[in-house]
Amino acid sequence: MKTYQHIFFDLDHTLWDYDRNVTESLSELYHHYALQNLGIETFDKFFAAFHHVNFQLWDWYNVGKIDKHNLRKERFPRIFDHAGGNVAAIPGEFEEDFMHRTSSKSHVFPYSKEILTYLRNKYRVHVITNGFNESQAKKMKSSGLDIFFDLVVTSETTGHKKPDPRIFHYALDQLGTLADHCLMIGDNPNSDILGAQRAQIDQVFFNPEGKETEIKATYEIRHLKELEELL
Numbered sequence: 001m002k003t004y005q006h007i008f009f010d011l012d013h014t015l016w017d018y019d020r021n022v023t024e025s026l027s028e029l030y031h032h033y034a035l036q037n038l039g040i041e042t043f044d045k046f047f048a049a050f051h052h053v054n055f056q057l058w059d060w061y062n063v064g065k066i067d068k069h070n071l072r073k074e075r076f077p078r079i080f081d082h083a084g085g086n087v088a089a090i091p092g093e094f095e096e097d098f099m100h101r102t103s104s105k106s107h108v109f110p111y112s113k114e115i116l117t118y119l120r121n122k123y124r125v126h127v128i129t130n131g132f133n134e135s136q137a138k139k140m141k142s143s144g145l146d147i148f149f150d151l152v153v154t155s156e157t158t159g160h161k162k163p164d165p166r167i168f169h170y171a172l173d174q175l176g177t178l179a180d181h182c183l184m185i186g187d188n189p190n191s192d193i194l195g196a197q198r199a200q201i202d203q204v205f206f207n208p209e210g211k212e213t214e215i216k217a218t219y220e221i222r223h224l225k226e227l228e229e230l231l
């Protein structure tokens with residue numbers, strides 16, 4: 001095994017529990033704005049539409065087919081449309097309210113803080129995320145994750161998104177280190193694992209649901225606690 005000095009973490013779906021936090025904020029929005037009166041009959045419909053549309057838009061964002069501004073502008077109109085809601089009736093502040101509520105949520109994956117505490121004693125720990133500066137900073141602060149990281153690299157700062165190896169090269173340059181001394185941990189084979197592979201950085205695929213994937217990582221774990229055996 002290589003001698004690692006730097007551990008890079010993905011944030012959403014790896015440490016910060018995106019699904020749980022987003023579910024809470026969507027539920028609050030559904031009730032706060034009484035979306036059943038705007039044509040979206042049930043929360044489940046709203047929730048399903050959010051997942052369908054948001055996943056698609058982030059996929060597009062990750063391959064450069066849509067930018068941040070348009071992702072945010074188009075998200076809820078598309079979601080309302082998909083859920084059978086009245087697009088013209090979407091409150092003006094809806095997207096902003098969603099961003100604010102969501103990034104204020106604090107749920108993290110089981111054992112996140114314990115493993116970060118453990119790793120901080122042996123390595124330097126950093127974040128490489130495809131999210132936006134403001135929202136990622138807020139999420140880390142709200143959840144108390146911010147205290148664990150030395151360097152936070154976002155796609156917004158670097159202008160490159162995982163799996164583009166340049167976002168990893170940027171991190172290596174900032175730290176004055178080499179790929180051989182680094183390890184990337186993330187939940188997304190197409191961005192975290194593939195991107196690290198392209199930058200010749202070893203990878204840990206965090207795969208809590210045991211999904212099948214064609215992209216084979218250096219290591220695979222189902223629970224963050226397993227990192228204690230690896231590192």
Ligand SMILES: [Mg+2]
Pocket residue numbers: 010011012013014186187188
């Ligand atoms: Mg992720």
